[in-house]
Amino acid sequence: MPPRQPLQFYSEPLPGVDITALRGKLIVIEGPDAVGRSTQVTRLRRWLEQEGQTVLDSEFRSALAGQGLQDAKRSNTLGPVTMTLFYTTDFADRLENEMLPALRAGHVVLTDRYVFSIVARALARGEDRKWIEQVAGFALVPHAVYYLRARVGDLVARVVLGRGAFDYWESGMDLPFGADKHQSFVRYQRRVIQALDSMAGPYNFTVVDATQRADAIFHQLQRHISALLFRKAGSPEAPGQR
Amino acid sequence: MLPNRYKGKLIVAEGIAGSGKRTQISLLSRWLRAQGYATASSEWNSSPPVKETIERGKANLSFTPTTFSLIQATDFADRMESYILPLIKAGAVVCADGYAYTAFARDLAHGAGRHWVRNLYSCALRPSLTLYFRVPLDVAIGRLGHNTDESFRILQGRTLAEYEAMAGEMEFHAIDATLSTEEQQRRIRQTVVDCLGEVLRTGVLRSAPKGGPQGSPHGSPQGSPQGSDATATAAAVL
Helix, strand or coil: CCCCCCCCECCCCCCCCCCCCCCCEEEEEECCCCCCHHHHHHHHHHHHHHCCCCEEEEECCCCCCHHHHHHHHHHCCCCHHHHHHHHHHHHHHHHHHHHHHHHHCCCEEEEECCHHHHHHHHHHCCCCHHHHHHHCCCCECCCEEEEEECCHHHHHHHHHHHCCCCCCCCCCCCCCCCCCHHHHHHHHHHHHHHHHHHHHCCCCEEEEECCCCHHHHHHHHHHHHHHHHHCCCCCCCCCCCC | CECCCCCCEEEEEECCCCCCHHHHHHHHHHHHHHCCECEEEEECCCCHHHHHHHHHHHHHCCCCHHHHHHHHHHHHHHHHHHHHHHHHHHCCEEEEECCHHHHHHHHHHCCCCHHHHHHHCCCCECCCEEEEEECCHHHHHHHHCCCCCHHHHHHHHHHHHHHHHHCCCCCEEEEECCCCHHHHHHHHHHHHHHHHHHHHHHCCCECCCCCCCCCCCCCCCCCCCCHHHHCCCCCCCC
């Protein structure tokens, strides 16, 4: 696979979108459910704002499809292909209506999950890799993808200690793994992790060991992002400048 | 598209707005039901879970060509997974007013990439018969009597060109949609008998004999549009 430049489309240009005018930085935090992504995103945003950056803190659920997805998940009636396409609609709306304007304005876009989560979930549900990669091909190549990696056992501990219950969808209860939520969670998340692992090389993920303490993870992410945004202080590559 | 390995048959009506496909496919569906075939209907944009998002996007004008392509494909996938496919597996004849080709023509007219759009519809079952209602742009627009501003006209023109471009590849059976309603319907029924007569006689699900114990409607699908005309029940006729 040829190396890709940041802020290019993976394979499919969005009609009517000019990417030559994008000046910001796109930074993605990826990882399975309950790995601690949102904690890190919150801290990173606070830190970046203290550093004087304008940060778009983007997460799943768009203005367009967020409500419909939530309703559909509650009633639990959608098939796997429908679900994948609904998530992709949601992602496209966020990309076009939130991330692109922020990147045009030269902001830092820090996103809790990206199109890779949709691809990983589709793969975990047994969908064809070429199919989902082409569906998602209109995504922009990020400047960096930090993959918070953990083992299933670590996630189970986090779910039990943190939330106290297994979520229906995070447990892959729509898959034929049986009625036991814990068992199903383990089998489903193992597949999600396998899928993310398989994408780490081709999509140039920076793997971060998420079994470390939250502070250690934060400092590691901070070092990476500093290097990305502020390398050689005053360099012309800092976001917001040409 | 996926090959149809099931007993049921899928008949699709395609054409631009104002081609009259809706009238014709609904007449055909009623006729098939009257012949005793378990017949169901499926319309474009009819999936209940997705409908609200489509309405929200239209109301807020927040769709882009890409999100519109994707939400239509989501709607289609839901119709396919939870409605059309189970009916076809059960042996029904499903008449679809608008199918994947509607998106192929429309999305390309709006600037989407051909391979990307077609890939979105990989879950579509290949129709047993695709009726294409061929009509000149002026005739179609004349019939609509509204929405006839210049940009609509241009888009319809491009959509028509996309339909024509794939007619051969997708094995459309063209129907001259400028003919009278009755003549079109006569030709459609003839086409159905010619193309599917044998499989209809031997394969598909028939309604229970009149007065039989199975005569009551069964398996009325959720969210079926337009009341009784669109239900999957095999009316006890003949």
